[in-house]
Amino acid sequence: MDALEVTLYVFSALAGLAIGSFLNVCIYRLPRGEFFSRARSYCPRCGAAIKACDNIPLVSYIVLRGKCRNCGGRISFRYPLVEALTCALFVGNYAAFGTHGLTLVFDVAACALVTASFIDLDTMEIPDSAVLVLLALGLITFAPFGGVSWQDKLIGCACVSVPMFLLALFGGMGLGDVKLYFVLGLLLGWQKVLVVFFVSVVLGAVASVAATIVRKRRGEEDCDFSDEEYKRLPRGAVCAEGETPQPPKKMRFHVVPFGPFIALATAVAIFGGDALIAFYARILGI
Numbered sequence: 705m706d707a708l709e710v711t712l713y714v715f716s717a718l719a720g721l722a723i724g725s726f727l728n729v730c731i732y733r734l735p736r737g738e739f740f741s742r743a744r745s746y747c748p749r750c751g752a753a754i755k756a757c758d759n760i761p762l763v764s765y766i767v768l769r770g771k772c773r774n775c776g777g778r779i780s781f782r783y784p785l786v787e788a789l790t791c792a793l794f795v796g797n798y799a800a801f802g803t804h805g806l807t808l809v810f811d812v813a814a815c816a817l818v819t820a821s822f823i824d825l826d827t828m829e830i831p832d833s834a835v836l837v838l839l840a841l842g843l844i845t846f847a848p849f850g851g852v853s854w855q856d857k858l859i860g861c862a863c864v865s866v867p868m869f870l871l872a873l874f875g876g877m878g879l880g881d882v883k884l885y886f887v888l889g890l891l892l893g894w895q896k897v898l899v900v901f902f903v904s905v906v907l908g909a910v911a912s913v914a915a916t917i918v919r920k921r922r923g924e925e926d927c928d929f930s931d932e933e934y935k936r937l938p939r940g941a942v943c944a945e946g947e948t949p950q951p952p953k954k955m956r957f958h959v960v961p962f963g964p965f966i967a968l969a970t971a972v973a974i975f976g977g978d979a980l981i982a983f984y985a986r987i988l989g990i
């Protein structure tokens with residue numbers, strides 16, 4: 705590795721940290737509709753404006769030991785997590801694509817997916833702005849620039865999103881997830897969007913089984929309500945046993961945000977998709 709390459713790795717890491725810090729602002733402000741407000745970043749607990757010197761990505765969190773300088777309130781672990789994640793993805797993209805234009809394309813895609821994932825965790829909704837950014841990336845990366853042919857892109861748009869759209873009509877999946885599969889198919893082509901699909905379903909299934917086990921361990925048994933009964937419950941209602949009523953099983957499937965799993969699976973497809981596809985092709989003898 706020569707000096708130039710080391711410099712570019714360091715630059716990728718620093719850019720990732722700085723942009724990750726900006727994504728934290730997007731994740732907080734976009735769902736609240738205050739994205740364009742000029743207000744400085746403030747502590748959500750005491751409202752004190754955060755000084756520039758306390759706003760250095762990752763470093764400030766470690767120096768302040770995760771506490772607000774003004775009120776001592778805990779700062780969510782999510783802030784450094786988003787910064788570290790963006791940093792890792794930028795470095796990974798540079799390692800995978802070097803000085804090719806695709807590095808920039810997938811850096812922007814990483815930003816859109818990180819933002820969409822955390823907003824999905826908060827609000828159960830994937831913002832259309834993130835979908836539109838990915839759509840634009842899919843449209844500008846046509847071969848030869850992106851290496852994915854337009855045939856692969858067109859099949860990619862439909863092969864996962866159409867079946868998922870039909871599933872969404874029956875309430876099995878959110879429309880935001882369908883839109884994500886559509887634009888990812890356009891960006892990655894059908895081979896890799898299939899990888900995204902299978903990996904996201906496996907990750908989602910593992911996570912929901914894990915969540916069920918944790919709930920059982922904690923003794924949080926499900927109360928039995930029909931959809932209609934659940935909708936009619938007043939806010940904060942408790943069961944006879946003193947537990948908060950849980951949504952009926954069919955509704956609870958909606959309640960698991962799926963965007964983060966699609967985003968994770970996209971990282972797997974981008975960094976390991978070729979290896980996974982080659983592995984399965986060998987097994988199937990294609």
Ligand SMILES: [Zn+2]
Nearest residue numbers: 747750772775
């Ligand atoms: Zn504070």
